[in-house]
Amino acid sequence: MGESTERARxxxxxxxxxxxxxxxxxxxxxxxxxxxxxxEGLDAVSIRRVAAELGARTMSLYTHxxxxxxxxxxxxxxxxxxxxxxxxxxxxxxxxxTVIARREREAVRRxxxxxxxxxxxxxxxxxxxxxxxxxxxxxxxxxxxxxxxxHVIAAVNDYSSGFVLREARERMAPRRDGWTDxxxxxxxxxxxxxxxxxxxxxxxxPLMKDGIPSTDxxxxxxxxxxxxxxxxxxxxx
Amino acid sequence: MGESTERARxxxxxxxxxxxxxxxxxxxxxxxxxxxxxxEGLDAVSIRRVAAELGARTMSLYTHxxxxxxxxxxxxxxxxxxxxxxxxxxxxxxxxxTVIARREREAVRRxxxxxxxxxxxxxxxxxxxxxxxxxxxxxxxxxxxxxxxxHVIAAVNDYSSGFVLREARERMAPRRDGWTDxxxxxxxxxxxxxxxxxxxxxxxxPLMKDGIPSTDxxxxxxxxxxxxxxxxxxxxx
DNA sequence: TCGTCCCTTCGTACGCCGTATCGCAATACC
DNA sequence: GGTATTGCGATACGGCGTACGAAGGGACGA
Numbered sequence: 001m002g003e004s005t006e007r008a009r010x011x012x013x014x015x016x017x018x019x020x021x022x023x024x025x026x027x028x029x030x031x032x033x034x035x036x037x038x039x040e041g042l043d044a045v046s047i048r049r050v051a052a053e054l055g056a057r058t059m060s061l062y063t064h065x066x067x068x069x070x071x072x073x074x075x076x077x078x079x080x081x082x083x084x085x086x087x088x089x090x091x092x093x094x095x096x097x098t099v100i101a102r103r104e105r106e107a108v109r110r111x112x113x114x115x116x117x118x119x120x121x122x123x124x125x126x127x128x129x130x131x132x133x134x135x136x137x138x139x140x141x142x143x144x145x146x147x148x149x150x151h152v153i154a155a156v157n158d159y160s161s162g163f164v165l166r167e168a169r170e171r172m173a174p175r176r177d178g179w180t181d182x183x184x185x186x187x188x189x190x191x192x193x194x195x196x197x198x199x200x201x202x203x204x205x206p207l208m209k210d211g212i213p214s215t216d217x218x219x220x221x222x223x224x225x226x227x228x229x230x231x232x233x234x235x236x237x
Numbered sequence: 238m239g240e241s242t243e244r245a246r247x248x249x250x251x252x253x254x255x256x257x258x259x260x261x262x263x264x265x266x267x268x269x270x271x272x273x274x275x276x277e278g279l280d281a282v283s284i285r286r287v288a289a290e291l292g293a294r295t296m297s298l299y300t301h302x303x304x305x306x307x308x309x310x311x312x313x314x315x316x317x318x319x320x321x322x323x324x325x326x327x328x329x330x331x332x333x334x335t336v337i338a339r340r341e342r343e344a345v346r347r348x349x350x351x352x353x354x355x356x357x358x359x360x361x362x363x364x365x366x367x368x369x370x371x372x373x374x375x376x377x378x379x380x381x382x383x384x385x386x387x388h389v390i391a392a393v394n395d396y397s398s399g400f401v402l403r404e405a406r407e408r409m410a411p412r413r414d415g416w417t418d419x420x421x422x423x424x425x426x427x428x429x430x431x432x433x434x435x436x437x438x439x440x441x442x443p444l445m446k447d448g449i450p451s452t453d454x455x456x457x458x459x460x461x462x463x464x465x466x467x468x469x470x471x472x473x474x
Numbered sequence: 475t476c477g478t479c480c481c482t483t484c485g486t487a488c489g490c491c492g493t494a495t496c497g498c499a500a501t502a503c504c
Numbered sequence: 505g506g507t508a509t510t511g512c513g514a515t516a517c518g519g520c521g522t523a524c525g526a527a528g529g530g531a532c533g534a
Contacts, residue, residue: 162399222392229462
């Protein structure tokens with residue numbers, strides 16, 4: 001049977017995991033991957049490393065996952081579970097969407113590597129779908145066709161993703177290039193000063209000099225703007 | 238001199254390129270990298286591959302760039318040049334921001350790999366800064382403190398990034414897993430059907446069945462919502 | 475109880491990758 | 505013409521994902 005060695009196809013979540021005969025299970029592998037990614041970043045997650053962490057040999061992992069991509073998909077969906085809001089959603093659709101968006105942000109702050117995964121491929125695992133379902137349910141009180149609801153949650157989600165992407169990038173910066181804040185400043189300042197001196201950046205120069213003003217409610221403000229715009233449009237219809 | 242072999246530090250853009258003695262220049266390397274990424278995706282860009290493309294040996298590239306990360310930074314900033322709007326911006330700040338946002342989207346549609354770079358690290362090259370400067374200049378007619386302007390462009394940019402991230406992900410999907418649309422459908426449908434059958438997704442089931450309704454003005458609509466919300470807030474102040 | 479089959483484990487090996495190190499040759503400068 | 509500098513590249517190292525196939529143990533029918 002030549003095809004017995006063929007690589008598994010289709011979404012990982014639709015494929016059976018191997019029967020557990022020891023502690024080496026798909027679940028344990030995913031959990032170990034998550035721990036490594038949380039502690040050392042996504043680049044530290046290698047098949048060899050995960051195996052070592054579990055006291056197994058490298059190739060044993062392939063009994064339970066089809067490839068490294070599979071592992072990353074499973075990790076992403078596992079983390080997506082944290083986005084789900086437990087309990088009832090607020091009745092008001094704006095409050096409900098806000099609560100959900102906050103949770104997205106918090107989950108990414110806990111697991112910044114989610115950003116890198118999400119920018120590589122769509123995650124359509126069960127937890128991610130539960131999240132979309134929950135978000136759609138936040139709009140169930142609205143008299144709107146399903147496409148309209150989808151447009152709303154897509155726009156809100158796009159804003160959250162973008163914010164969270166930018167935030168995660170800024171938070172990861174020190175670890176990625178291995179600089180302390182002082183080093184970073186020492187390296188960047190002369191470069192930025194030279195750019196300021198060209199006079200090419202009249203509107204930006206004050207910000208480059210003083211740094212970017214960052215208050216914690218930037219996220220809330222942008223979200224409020226967007227929801228205001230949506231509410232006005234719905235009210236007009 | 239032990240420190241002569243030390244790795245270069247600080248932002249790439251602040252470091253001198255080597256003097257060109259042949260066709261092997263920093264610029265040529267970046268251009269070759271861009272071509273490969275456009276044609277085959279970011280994963281196809283390796284130092285060895287870029288060198289081969291230029292008819293050089295692998296290690297010669299390191300005369301002109303400090304590391305692969307440097308090359309990726311330079312590529313990202315090169316692509317960022319395409320985001321700059323040539324000529325005058327519209328006088329109305331909403332129109333100006335819209336024009337800029339459209340250009341961001343178009344640039345990423347041409348170079349989907351930008352998404353992966355941008356989710357890894359901040360790009361603060363000259364072209365990216367020119368882009369931010371241009372965006373700030375779109376608000377120069379507004380009577381708003383500089384922090385306020387920054388909050389506005391940050392929110393608009395977050396929305397654009399999020400949309401464009403989602404769009405790029407969807408567009409890259411077929412290439413990434415090497416499925417045709419038919420295969421994708423064949424693999425996904427039974428999986429989604431099983432999820433629908435659980436009854437856990439009452440709000441989502443219609444969308445999973447019929448696919449996501451995608452019209453081309455989703456981007457414009459979300460942007461309009463956000464700008465409406467901002468305009469109202471500014472008008473009230 | 476004894477085969478038989480299946481399924482998990484994993485040793486080995488291949489072809490990629492980024493890049494440290496260092497010799498060499500050509501150029502630039504005095 | 506001699507010397508210092510600098511671009512180029514051969515070699516090598518330690519990582520990676522994973523194909524292949526051998527080995528061993530549990531399940532199960534005879």
